Amino acid sequence: MRILLFGGFLGSGKTTTILQIAKYITENKHETVALIENEIGEAGIDDKLLADSGLQVKPLFGGCVCCQITSDLITAVREINETIKPDWLIIEMTGVAIPGNIAKLINEYCNFYTGLKTITIVDMARWPELKEMLEPLVTSQLEKTDFVIINKVDIAGADREEIINDIKGFVSDVPIKVASAANQLPLAVIEEVIDFA
Ligand SMILES: Nc1nc2c(ncn2[C@@H]2O[C@H](COP(=O)(O)OP(=O)(O)OP(=O)(O)O)[C@@H](O)[C@H]2O)c(=O)[nH]1
Ligand SMILES: [Mg+2]
Numbered sequence: 168m169r170i171l172l173f174g175g176f177l178g179s180g181k182t183t184t185i186l187q188i189a190k191y192i193t194e195n196k197h198e199t200v201a202l203i204e205n206e207i208g209e210a211g212i213d214d215k216l217l218a219d220s221g222l223q224v225k226p227l228f229g230g231c232v233c234c235q236i237t238s239d240l241i242t243a244v245r246e247i248n249e250t251i252k253p254d255w256l257i258i259e260m261t262g263v264a265i266p267g268n269i270a271k272l273i274n275e276y277c278n279f280y281t282g283l284k285t286i287t288i289v290d291m292a293r294w295p296e297l298k299e300m301l302e303p304l305v306t307s308q309l310e311k312t313d314f315v316i317i318n319k320v321d322i323a324g325a326d327r328e329e330i331i332n333d334i335k336g337f338v339s340d341v342p343i344k345v346a347s348a349a350n351q352l353p354l355a356v357i358e359e360v361i362d363f364a
Contacts, residue, residue: 168248169363170256170280172270174308175288176297177262180318183348184288185257191357198254201247203240240269244277255361256280263304267311282363287312288348292319294330309337314344314360321347 171188173181182204189200240258247256260269266285273283287308290297297305309315315338317331335343344356 168253168256168280169282169361170244170258170273170277170284171360172258172260172266172273172283172285173288174260174264174266174269174285174312175262175318176290176293176301176305176308178293179262179288179290180316180348181259181288184286184316184318184352185259187348187352188357188360189255189257191354192255192361196254196361199251200255200257201251201253203243203247203256203258241272241276244273248277248279265304265307265311267307270311270313284314284360284363285312286314286316286360288316288318289334290319291317291327291330291334291345292322292324294334298333306337309334310339312338312341314342316348316352316356317343317345318348320345321350 173185175181185202189202192198192200244256244258247253258269260266266287270283270285273280289305289309294305315334317334320327323330331345342359344359346352346356
């Protein structure tokens with residue numbers, strides 16, 4: 168079972184991205200995907216997206232995937248590994264989780280996986296505002312991750328290059344893609360996210 172852990176601040180585009188990746192894996196690779204969703208039902212947005220996706224989704228718990236209740240996450244990951252046994256497990260974290268920290272815990276307590284990758288989604292349209300208000304959270308989400316998608320380039324302002332460069336300054340030596348998930352992620356980006364070679 169390979170695990171993809173998606174992080175990034177509230178509303179950055181995690182669900183939009185995850186649905187495309189899950190669809191690609193099931194339709195193009197013909198492999199199975201299980202999904203752990205944070206905060207399902209709370210905003211109502213994810214329920215609708217998931218209902219429209221045509222994917223079979225089983226919400227496992229309604230809590231948030233953050234440090235305080237990580238034991239629930241660990242339990243859910245173990246249960247999925249033992250019962251559903253999917254080829255892939257995709258986890259959407261809450262907007263306040265730090266992907267690298269959650270990955271460390273999964274590494275420690277669920278090391279039966281065959282691959283683990285963290286992907287951080289950044290809303291570039293809100294980056295200056297979020298960085299000002301929520302540093303170090305939003306920068307930690309970038310520093311401790313294996314892959315970065317700088318999202319919502321379609322609504323970024325004229326200062327987009329400046330913002331992209333600022334974001335890149337917080338990312339260590341991992342792939343960074345600029346995209347607009349709402350307008351379909353390029354297949355090359357999806358393929359790179361799920362590439363464990
Ligand atoms: N303009 C634009 N909007 C986007 C893009 N990607 C996602 N959105 C919109 O942003 C909003 C939030 O997207 P989600 O995918 O639900 O984001 P999320 O990170 O899962 O949100 P939470 O789970 O609430 O933290 C939705 O209204 C999306 O349609 C994008 O590339 N461009
Ligand atoms: Mg979501």
